[in-house]
Amino acid sequence: MNGWFGRCLRVNLTEGKHSIEELKPELLEKYLGGRGLGVKVYTDEVPPGTDPLSPGNKLIFSSGPLVGTGAVTGASCNVVTKSALSGTIACAKMRGHFGAEMKYAGFDMIIVEGRAEAPVILSIMDDRIKLSPAIEYWGRSTSESEDRFKASLDNQWAARETFLVTIGPAGERLLPIANIVSDRFLSVGGAGIGAVMGSKNLKAIAVKGQHSLEVADGNRFVQVVNTMINKLNSAPLNSQSMTQWGTAFLVGLCFPKKILPNNNFQHASVSLKQLGTDALESAFALRSRGCFACPVACIKKTEMKHHVYEGKGMVPTYLAIGSLGLNCGITSLSTIGTASMLCAEMGLDPVAAGGTLATAMELVEKKATTTDELKMDLQFGHDDGFLEALQLISTKKGYATRLGVGGKALAETFGRPDLFMGVKGMSMAPFDPRALQGMGLHFATCNYGPHHLYGYTFIDELLNVNEKLDPWSTDGKPALTKLYQDTTAVMDSLGLCNWLLMGLKFKNFVPLVNSCLGTNHTADDLLSIGERVWNAERLFNMKAGFDGTHDVLPRRFTEEPLSDGNGGGKISRVSEMLPEYYSLRGWSEQGEPTPGTLRALGLEDS
Amino acid sequence: MPRIKVDHTKCTGCRHCEIACSLNHVANTANPRRARIRVMKDKNRYYPVLSGPFVDAACTSKQFIEIDGHQYDMCAFCRASCPEKPFFIEAETGIPLKCDFCGIPPAPSCVRWCNTGALELVED
Numbered sequence: 001m002n003g004w005f006g007r008c009l010r011v012n013l014t015e016g017k018h019s020i021e022e023l024k025p026e027l028l029e030k031y032l033g034g035r036g037l038g039v040k041v042y043t044d045e046v047p048p049g050t051d052p053l054s055p056g057n058k059l060i061f062s063s064g065p066l067v068g069t070g071a072v073t074g075a076s077c078n079v080v081t082k083s084a085l086s087g088t089i090a091c092a093k094m095r096g097h098f099g100a101e102m103k104y105a106g107f108d109m110i111i112v113e114g115r116a117e118a119p120v121i122l123s124i125m126d127d128r129i130k131l132s133p134a135i136e137y138w139g140r141s142t143s144e145s146e147d148r149f150k151a152s153l154d155n156q157w158a159a160r161e162t163f164l165v166t167i168g169p170a171g172e173r174l175l176p177i178a179n180i181v182s183d184r185f186l187s188v189g190g191a192g193i194g195a196v197m198g199s200k201n202l203k204a205i206a207v208k209g210q211h212s213l214e215v216a217d218g219n220r221f222v223q224v225v226n227t228m229i230n231k232l233n234s235a236p237l238n239s240q241s242m243t244q245w246g247t248a249f250l251v252g253l254c255f256p257k258k259i260l261p262n263n264n265f266q267h268a269s270v271s272l273k274q275l276g277t278d279a280l281e282s283a284f285a286l287r288s289r290g291c292f293a294c295p296v297a298c299i300k301k302t303e304m305k306h307h308v309y310e311g312k313g314m315v316p317t318y319l320a321i322g323s324l325g326l327n328c329g330i331t332s333l334s335t336i337g338t339a340s341m342l343c344a345e346m347g348l349d350p351v352a353a354g355g356t357l358a359t360a361m362e363l364v365e366k367k368a369t370t371t372d373e374l375k376m377d378l379q380f381g382h383d384d385g386f387l388e389a390l391q392l393i394s395t396k397k398g399y400a401t402r403l404g405v406g407g408k409a410l411a412e413t414f415g416r417p418d419l420f421m422g423v424k425g426m427s428m429a430p431f432d433p434r435a436l437q438g439m440g441l442h443f444a445t446c447n448y449g450p451h452h453l454y455g456y457t458f459i460d461e462l463l464n465v466n467e468k469l470d471p472w473s474t475d476g477k478p479a480l481t482k483l484y485q486d487t488t489a490v491m492d493s494l495g496l497c498n499w500l501l502m503g504l505k506f507k508n509f510v511p512l513v514n515s516c517l518g519t520n521h522t523a524d525d526l527l528s529i530g531e532r533v534w535n536a537e538r539l540f541n542m543k544a545g546f547d548g549t550h551d552v553l554p555r556r557f558t559e560e561p562l563s564d565g566n567g568g569g570k571i572s573r574v575s576e577m578l579p580e581y582y583s584l585r586g587w588s589e590q591g592e593p594t595p596g597t598l599r600a601l602g603l604e605d606s
Numbered sequence: 607m608p609r610i611k612v613d614h615t616k617c618t619g620c621r622h623c624e625i626a627c628s629l630n631h632v633a634n635t636a637n638p639r640r641a642r643i644r645v646m647k648d649k650n651r652y653y654p655v656l657s658g659p660f661v662d663a664a665c666t667s668k669q670f671i672e673i674d675g676h677q678y679d680m681c682a683f684c685r686a687s688c689p690e691k692p693f694f695i696e697a698e699t700g701i702p703l704k705c706d707f708c709g710i711p712p713a714p715s716c717v718r719w720c721n722t723g724a725l726e727l728v729e730d
Contacts, residue, residue, distance in 0.1 A: 068625075068636060069625070069636045070622065070625030070626065070628075070629055070636050070719075097621070100621075104637065104638070104639075157691055157692070157693070160646065160647055210637070210639040210697050211637070212628075212632070212635045212636070212637035212640065213635070213636040213637060214634050214635060214636075215629070215634050215635075215636060216634070217634070218629050218633055218634035218635075221629070221634075222626075222629055222630070222715070225719065226718060226719075229719065229721055232721075233721070288618045288722065289618050289619055290618035290619055290620030290622075290722075291620065292620060292621055293620055293621065293622045293625060294618075294620045294622070295620070295622065295719075295721035295722075296721075297618035297620060297722065301650070312650055
């Protein structure tokens with residue numbers, strides 16, 4: 001089959017058995033694969049009311065059809081489950097090499113169900129599928145687990161070709177803010193899934209394979225990839241900014257527009273000197289590392305030298321600088337880098353962990369609690385207290401237990417739920433919705449909490465790549481938000497990286513898809529698949545208890561205007577944009593997909 | 607005579623060259639294990655290795671090289687395929703693979719897809 005293998009591995013941990021199933025061709029056509037197919041299989045098999053941490057929940061790893069074929073940036077594997085943090089559907093995206101290696105192992109999808117009695121590691125090595133005891137790995141950090149597993153293999157050459165996803169101590173202790181880590185230190189984008197893996201007593205999955213993937217029209221496919229590489233090289237944002245500094249280059253662009261939040265979104269950042277790209281280059285020696293088949297290579301590795309963490313590390317990304325840095329009042333790049341490595345080692349999600357600590361810091365600042373009561377020096381701008389708290393969170397001992405539950409529960413414990421900056425229980429990614437109206441609308445409506453990786457509206461709002469839009473205005477933003485949400489959904493389903501949209505318009509990907517899969521899709525066909533996926537997720541969330549009343553931003557963004565700079569007096573006008581967004585999506589005024597919309601998308605039976 | 611120059615400091619480990627090679631040699635097939643170039647990893651560095659001669663016995667000259675205080679395993683960037691390091695062998699047929707400098711002139715397929723400059727075609 002072109003692009004796909006059409007095979008799915010189902011592992012039942014309760015019984016310790018596995019089976020190999022065929023994926024239905026009509027489903028592959030309708031949902032493509034990756035996120036779309038994962039969501040379809042998950043929503044079909046798991047009742048919406050399932051407790052995320054119960055054995056009844058399932059964890060689906062799903063690679064798209066373009067993953068591993070050599071398609072530019074075809075590396076993304078999606079993890080679909082019910083989030084332990086928010087209770088919504090989670091479709092977190094994994095970078096690195098795991099997704100491609102999973103395809104070479106012969107599987108488009110791995111479904112993990114049940115719960116093992118004792119910790120296990122699932123290894124899929126050249127068609128030998130095995131569950132081995134992982135008691136000696138339990139409690140160890142992600143990189144240590146990976147090194148131990150590779151050292152345990154007889155053949156050192158096989159070890160070099162093996163790729164792992166692991167959970168850290170945070171996931172083992174079922175913290176809702178835990179995450180899964182792939183390829184040693186790449187956080188899978190999104191919180192609430194590490195605990196699900198931990199609840200299954202599954203420490204890691206290792207894959208290595210040697211199956212061949214087929215593409216429909218090899219000659220044309222190679223030509224299309226050549227053209228795309230050339231086009232990417234003439235796009236400065238991808239070929240220069242991303243290649244040189246990773247996503248951290250956004251810091252310098254977001255700062256003058258007041259998008260970078262400071263001190264738990266209380267105001268826009270005031271100082272940039274210590275955090276720009278120049279500072280990044282002088283703080284770390286950058287070495288580029290690429291995900292599978294990526295010509296951009298935005299991951300930057302370095303040697304960390306900090307008294308808390310020393311060794312191989314990753315240069316902080318935009319996300320880390322925003323969430324673990326400025327939003328907690330931290331402006332030292334070496335502290336931020338250390339914090340992001342601690343998150344990776346412990347298996348914490350940087351956005352959720354940063355958001356939780358920022359909430360705690362504001363609780364202290366607003367006198368809802370004190371540092372003595374928390375037994376931690378959590379105050380804005382206190383580097384040492386911040387790093388200490390990050391180290392303690394995943395131990396779940398004593399006072400740190402309160403922090404591990406996530407920002408929302410923490411703010412409620414101290415009677416100030418208004419100080420939690422997030423939607424549907426998930427902490428907000430570091431983009432201030434007051435300064436980016438389209439992103440604000442996306443944050444409010446996203447099926448998986450306020451995360452910018454599910455709707456790249458800043459490409460047009462901030463970077464003005466395809467259209468020049470005013471970030472402060474609401475004109476055309478509902479259509480923009482819908483467009484990027486659908487585009488992201490279909491790119492995830494194909495297994496491509498969305499950051500390429502900064503340099504290539506979506507229509508450039510259509511010949512890539514068609515020459516690889518042997519289909520005749522147009523850009524509109526593909527976008528309607530994206531819309532189908534988005535609606536399928538929305539339907540699941542509605543059955544799980546989320547409706548239009550959850551599509552709101554925290555009060556701070558709609559009531560407290562930005563105080564400083566040229567954005568003075570601006571608030572987020574989400575409620576004005578919502579009716580237009582709902583009607584564009586074909587949803588009722590309460591935000592429910594209408595029967596007509598579902599019929600048009602082929603979702604009437606779900 | 608044109609040659610492929612490898613600059614490992616520029617390699618990002620994305621393995622796009624492996625797929626370029628595989629698609630070019632086996633019709634419509636993407637599989638790194640059928641490629642004549644592989645990206646090896648040792649001590650946090652990546653080395654694109656072009657397949658060289660096939661030898662049916664392991665050599666006796668295994669060496670370690672020390673650069674900047676790190677010890678590197680010579681086997682990681684040795685181009686030969688041997689019983690100790692069974693790379694560059696077709697899994698299905700057992701036939702050894704060797705780089706044949708393919709591709710549309712002037713660049714072999716791996717060089718065309720390498721975007722970082724780790725692989726480069728040079729005249730000497």
